[in-house]
Amino acid sequence: MGLTFDHHTLGQRVLFGTGAAVDNTAAAVAALGSRRVLLIADPFVADLADAVAARTPVVARIRDVVAHVPIERARTAVAVARDNEVDAVVTIGGGSSTGLAKIVARDTGLPIVAIPTTFAGSEATDVWGMTEAHRKTTGVDPNVLPKIVVYDAALSTSLPGRLAVASGLNAVAHAIDGFWAPRADPINRALGTEGLRALIPGLRALHANPDDLDTREQLLYGAYLAAVAFASAGSGMHHKICHALGGAYNLPHADTHAIMLGYVISFNGPAAPDAQSRISAAFDELPGATGLFQLRRDLGAVKSLADIGFAETDIPDAARIILPSIPPSNPRPVTQADLESLLHDAWAGVPVKQEGP
Incomplete structure (x- = not known):
């Protein structure tokens, strides 16, 4: 009711x-x-x-x-x-x-x-x-x-292996960011959840056999569902961060998403239990950020913002650029200090440890 x-x-x-x-x-x-x-x-x-x-x-x-x-x-x-x-x-x-x-x-x-x-x-x-x-x-x-x-x-198949992984993780970000985006609702959450069910095992299978077209079909299916969910839900904290970094510092789009996502999950997850549960289920009940970091490691994805050319000295300015764009509906309040801490961890590639589901 x-x-x-x-x-x-x-x-x-x-x-x-x-x-x-x-x-x-x-x-x-x-x-x-x-x-x-x-x-x-x-x-x-x-x-x-x-x-x-x-x-x-x-x-x-x-x-x-x-x-x-x-x-x-x-x-x-x-x-x-x-x-x-x-x-x-x-x-x-x-x-x-x-x-x-x-x-x-x-x-x-x-x-x-x-x-x-x-x-x-x-x-x-x-x-x-x-x-x-x-x-x-x-x-x-x-x-x-x-x-x-x-x-x-x-x-x-024209995508080099590393770019295929980053592109797939970008699709994962569409699904996950849609769980707490401004217009998130039960329908786009369902689409995002099904998208994750296709994307995460699909990425592992693609890494094991890049020539498997059935796996690539599964990834396209999952990527489409995730994008439809994202289009309905709107841009959440993760996408606001990545768009600002890409535009201001010309960072590669997919790699930036692949790097940042785990840190955003770790930040927002405890304040968004339904989203946290859905993400955890997609990673075989591992905490969401932990599962994503294990997936990135297993796939050989890029590890840090430093690896793609972002300078530590740019962190304060980047946080100031990002802060006004964070949606008021984000599961928890976000401060300049929060963003600087998050960006510093992402710059250094610090592994995220997350407790709970």
């Missing part, structure tokens, strides 16, 4: 099939009735981009994609879309390619067909991000949610 919530599910078509990326993309573009396509693709998927261009009415291409979507690149992409009178955007690659397409869609209203090659999950959210003057701004806009997503597990 005490259960009340207001849940919003984003509308999106998903075409899922290993080895079917080109066929499904052509079908997606045809379904939109598009006649003039802008193709945005990471350089490392040039062959796939060429194959897609041969099957769809591409009139312009952007090959130069940069992490965190610098505002200058975003403005150029919007101008390319307008100058070529395109009526749809096809994006192939990771979160950076999808992120650039989202700014085009935000400013033009054009539909997006997203073909992800990582487990980033950006393709399933209505969240955009852009960096200007070393500050990353994010927002929510229904125009940026891709209309159609084309998933093909074979495409993720």
Whole structure:
């Protein structure tokens, strides 16, 4: 009788099939009735981009994609879309390619067909991000949610092993941060929980056998569920920290998420028993932060912020940048000192010890 919530599910078509990326993309573009396509693709998927261009009415291409979507690149992409009178955007690659397409869609209203090659999950959210003057701004806009997503597990095989692990841990962060995000509700908690059930054993299986496409399908499934949950729940403390670090210090997106998540779990978990229980269950009843650190160790993930170029001397300024963005609904209050302590531990790679479930 005490259960009340207001849940919003984003509308999106998903075409899922290993080895079917080109066929499904052509079908997606045809379904939109598009006649003039802008193709945005990471350089490392040039062959796939060429194959897609041969099957769809591409009139312009952007090959130069940069992490965190610098505002200058975003403005150029919007101008390319307008100058070529395109009526749809096809994006192939990771979160950076999808992120650039989202700014085009935000400013033009054009539909997006997203073909992800990582487990980033950006393709399933209505969240955009852009960096200007070393500050990353994010927002929510229904125009940026891709209309159609084309998933093909074979495409993720182009990811080097370490990046595949970091990308998968980024997906884990979507599920977990959604447990205590501002709009968390029973439905997106359920989606996030199922996402973790697929992602955590999937990451272990991928580490054991990187060539197993069934495992990669499982990871894509889990990454999608986690991203849908995150899109509904909103950005929690973890994502606010990572977005600020990425924009201000140009840290690699997925690695930053992989490093920070355990520290946020350790900080928030005791004040969020339901979330703590769900996370613990996903790690075979180990305390959540402990389980995540063991997983990172077993997968050979990057260990610390220092390892990816973050300087200890930047900790106070980083904490000041982050603090205003922490949601008031966070399970426990957050101070400047809390953030400095958390960032210092993450900079040093201090193992987290967490008691309880």
